[in-house]
Amino acid sequence: MTCVCLQYVYLKAWISAPLASGAPYSDLLLLKSLLEYSSIHLAISKATSNKFSGNLWYLSPELVGLALFDSRVSSSTKRLMVSAMQSEDDQEQEHTKRITIDLDSAKNKNLEHFVTAKSAKLFQMMDLPDGFLTVDPDLWEDRHDYKLASETVRSLKVVNDHAERGVALIQEYSGFITQDESQLQFLLQVVNEHRRVYPDSRKQTLSGQP
Incomplete structure (x- = not known):
């Protein structure tokens, strides 16, 4: 539910x-x-x-x-x-x-x-x-x-929501793919960067077109 x-x-x-x-x-x-x-x-x-x-x-x-x-x-x-x-x-x-x-x-x-x-x-x-x-x-x-x-x-960043996303990201991946702390930190960085570069699934975004 x-x-x-x-x-x-x-x-x-x-x-x-x-x-x-x-x-x-x-x-x-x-x-x-x-x-x-x-x-x-x-x-x-x-x-x-x-x-x-x-x-x-x-x-x-x-x-x-x-x-x-x-x-x-x-x-x-x-x-x-x-x-x-x-x-x-x-x-x-x-x-x-x-x-x-x-x-x-x-x-x-x-x-x-x-x-x-x-x-x-x-x-x-x-x-x-x-x-x-x-x-x-x-x-x-x-x-x-x-x-x-x-x-x-x-141009303002919504600080509290960024923090919330960070917590959710950790909860989402912690223990799911790897148990190694260093690997987890690296994974989180990769996933977060991917989400920054590709914030949605639109064709224009994925192709990198302006």
Whole structure:
């Protein structure tokens, strides 16, 4: 049943994991998928959603703004996000990397519900141009300032997901092909390099064409 859960829920999240711009939306989708899995296996759904709800770094007010550069996020959602970002903060809250979320209401949450005035700090921390925020999201792709900001965001590495992949890689191959520690380390390097060079099975990727 656990394998079914991995195939049903986790595959999309695994594929999109390295993309910083996609991290907030992917986290939200994964959480919703884990909750929806209750219709298949309630115990697994509860266990995984409770565990994952403590690791929602990218849905924090300071990082959720990364989703403004995610092509999967609709313009209507981005409008609501910008509007929430421009709202007034009534109370100063301590900076936090993680958030807590009520799982009972999570299915009805969208990205804009995690945005506050503090989300604008992302542009300050990363020294990103933000002039495009004054125009409609449908026009962002044609603006030079958006392209510059987007390029910077897309160059970010999602550290926690890279660490997770490393752990999964070790679990996948440890004891399966070799028991020798030195050979295992070499094998992991070879496999990891192969996955870096060939991240997917598209013909263009395998042929090395630009």
